[in-house]
Amino acid sequence: MSKILYRTLREKVVSEIRMKILNRELEPGVRIVEQELSNELGVSRGPIREALRQLEQEGIVEYTRNVGCSVKQVTIQDLYEIYLLRSSYETLAVRLCDAQFQEKELEKMEEVLERMKNPDMGYMDTVSYDHMFHRIIVEKANSERLGKVWSDLDYGSIVSSYIGNFDKEKTAKRQYAIHRELADACKTRDADVICNAISRHYMLSVSRYMEEESVSEKELRLWGIFDRKI
Numbered sequence: 001m002s003k004i005l006y007r008t009l010r011e012k013v014v015s016e017i018r019m020k021i022l023n024r025e026l027e028p029g030v031r032i033v034e035q036e037l038s039n040e041l042g043v044s045r046g047p048i049r050e051a052l053r054q055l056e057q058e059g060i061v062e063y064t065r066n067v068g069c070s071v072k073q074v075t076i077q078d079l080y081e082i083y084l085l086r087s088s089y090e091t092l093a094v095r096l097c098d099a100q101f102q103e104k105e106l107e108k109m110e111e112v113l114e115r116m117k118n119p120d121m122g123y124m125d126t127v128s129y130d131h132m133f134h135r136i137i138v139e140k141a142n143s144e145r146l147g148k149v150w151s152d153l154d155y156g157s158i159v160s161s162y163i164g165n166f167d168k169e170k171t172a173k174r175q176y177a178i179h180r181e182l183a184d185a186c187k188t189r190d191a192d193v194i195c196n197a198i199s200r201h202y203m204l205s206v207s208r209y210m211e212e213e214s215v216s217e218k219e220l221r222l223w224g225i226f227d228r229k230i
Contacts, residue, residue: 028073093141099191
């Protein structure tokens with residue numbers, strides 16, 4: 001029997017506001033008026049406030065005292081730090097399980113890869129499948145706390161779509177190839193090989209954004225983050 005998908009009111013409101021931001025209905029820097037959202041979505045201001053708190057945690061909304069919430073201008077610095085932490089947690093997971101991925105985990109990876117082959121895959125599908133794939137790696141460590149802190153950064157894939165001239169269609173199309181390399185690395189059951197593949201996986205994304213936004217390594221070093229190796 002398939003599981004029943006249930007979402008709370010807060011989750012539904014979060015999803016609605018998030019999509020407004022990702023679709024640029026709410027532009028960076030724009031102040032978010034709770035009452036306007038309340039009227040538009042047909043809910044009280046309580047769920048709106050709860051949703052905005054979660055979106056603040058996700059990094060796409062920011063709160064300023066005496067002003068309220070506004071849409072955050074996400075930068076390459078934000079993305080780099082998110083991916084730095086995500087890759088660190090995933091390499092830790094690999095070390096904790098001594099890279100001993102069993103056939104059942106490798107089969108799950110292959111199932112996700114098959115879904116990524118879909119040429120009609122939308123960007124939010126991309127986010128979902130990316131989460132499924134990387135969660136297999138993290139859950140192998142069998143550490144509840146590690147899984148929690150990793151999940152708290154899962155919004156990175158959503159945040160990445162909000163940087164500059166991000167091309168969602170191109171990103172969706174290259175998901176299979178970049179995750180194929182990671183799955184093949186996991187098959188080796190060699191911790192060093194897998195950890196290096198994870199670092200390349202995330203650094204490739206950062207480098208691509210740098211190129212698209214014409215950001216140089218020199219600029220990142222001036223920001224003091226480029227030398228923090230992923």
